[in-house]
């Protein structure tokens with residue numbers, strides 16, 4: 001006997017195309033134009049913030065930084081779909097998510113000046129701190145989702161992972177665990193086509209990264225145009241609504257338009273033509289086209305917005321640059337307590353006034 005025991009299918013969702021045209025049948029009826037204007041402003045703000053940190057980094061005023069340019073729709077769409085009570089778990093590139101969730105801008109800049117104090121996420125932001133070791137955030141996300149379920153809280157966890165991150169053991173472990181316990185975990189794969197210099201096709205020979213959810217028994221698996229803020233918003237919102245029924249996996253197809261980090265030179269491993277092709281799919285430009293065509297946006301509003309955003313950013317940078325860390329902090333945060341050996345060193349440093 002031979003019989004089929006499993007069949008899987010993945011849909012790709014796009015609501016707004018590259019020219020700002022809407023697929024009316026797929027347009028969510030709970031999304032109004034005011035929210036789309038808000039999405040546009042948030043995406044523009046994220047891009048402006050990105051440009052500012054890059055410029056500071058080049059002046060020696062910020063540390064190694066991972067730009068988000070090109071990935072604004074994935075980040076803003078998913079972040080705006082979250083409810084206050086939901087919790088997010090980022091990797092190291094989700095600056096736009098922090099922005100929407102209300103991380104004080106000054107804190108953001110303190111972190112990117114290289115100070116861990118800026119990685120202390122205020123409780124009301126409802127998210128974890130930046131995680132640089134690839135995919136290590138995933139078991140944390142599954143653990144928090146387990147706690148929510150255990151405590152019968154009506155909250156979901158939204159976890160972010162890159163295309164490269166989906167090759168890590170932690171990714172599979174977290175998915176498997178959340179499938180077994182049917183946890184309220186929404187995993188967003190921010191597939192920006194590259195993991196530093198490793199292209200998507202060298203990451204996995206699977207046609208989609210989303211299908212990795214099948215192995216963990218996920219019922220809600222989707223691929224979306226990650227440069228379409230409305231598709232990302234819709235997919236995330238609906239996954240959050242279904243979170244009490246079990247985990248979801250959403251693969252957002254987007255593109256890292258710039259370097260991996262400020263220590264990387266992408267011209268060494270990818271072609272200009274590839275970058276140009278993706279520039280035509282810019283996530284911000286298409287929303288602007290939509291808003292302009294509906295008479296909801298114009299050049300005056302654009303320059304007013306840019307000016308206001310610049311002011312906010314400059315003010316936050318000024319405050320962040322006044323931040324002086326307590327030198328004692330280098331002894332304090334490696335362990336939950338200061339072990340005797342470090343305490344000795346701390347006492348010695350204090351006696352010698354060595355770190356003042």
Ligand SMILES: Cc1ncc(C[n+]2csc(CCOP(=O)(O)OP(=O)(O)O)c2C)c(N)n1
Pocket residue numbers: 093132133134161162163164165166192194195196256260
């Ligand atoms: C465990 C681990 N291995 C290697 C690295 C070095 N590293 C930093 S980011 C990165 C690639 C990540 O690619 P992806 O998951 O696609 O995320 P993206 O950078 O594209 O947003 C690597 C290999 C690391 N930080 N952690």
Ligand SMILES: [Mg+2]
Pocket residue numbers: 162163164190191192193194195196
């Ligand atoms: Mg990547």
